[in-house]
Amino acid sequence: MSPPSSTPLLPRTFPGGSQFLWRSGAIIASVGIIAGAFGAHGLRRRPGITADNIHAWETASSYAVYNGLTLLLVSLHPRFSTHRFAGPAIAAGGLIFSGSIMALVLARDRFKFVGPVTPLGGAIMIAGYLSLAL
Numbered sequence: 001m002s003p004p005s006s007t008p009l010l011p012r013t014f015p016g017g018s019q020f021l022w023r024s025g026a027i028i029a030s031v032g033i034i035a036g037a038f039g040a041h042g043l044r045r046r047p048g049i050t051a052d053n054i055h056a057w058e059t060a061s062s063y064a065v066y067n068g069l070t071l072l073l074v075s076l077h078p079r080f081s082t083h084r085f086a087g088p089a090i091a092a093g094g095l096i097f098s099g100s101i102m103a104l105v106l107a108r109d110r111f112k113f114v115g116p117v118t119p120l121g122g123a124i125m126i127a128g129y130l131s132l133a134l
Contacts, residue, residue: 018081021071024091029068035102036061053105060101067094080132089128096121
């Protein structure tokens with residue numbers, strides 16, 4: 001009988017670690033800021049854009065900035081920068097959440113199927129934040 005393996009099925013730490021989270025955070029925050037600027041200036045000029053669309057866009061861009069800043073902070077933490085779930089879940093969930101809202105605002109007719117994806121992204125994002133507390 002061979003001894004039990006010391007290598008877990010899933011790694012205990014996130015292999016990309018702090019460098020991946022730092023870069024992801026910087027990119028996601030930048031995209032959120034750019035999207036916010038576009039929403040404030042260019043989006044309003046598009047035909048068919050309503051006040052509800054503008055509000056949804058502002059929510060999506062704000063969450064992108066929040067999640068980007070969070071990833072920057074998490075990347076600096078000695079324990080959480082290598083957490084196998086928290087950072088990747090915040091990044092992926094945030095991208096799905098904000099990206100799906102932006103896709104719906106820009107092309108609702110072509111991306112109707114994305115609507116149900118938004119809450120899934122939000123749930124993944126929230127799970128990432130909650131895992132920081134465990």
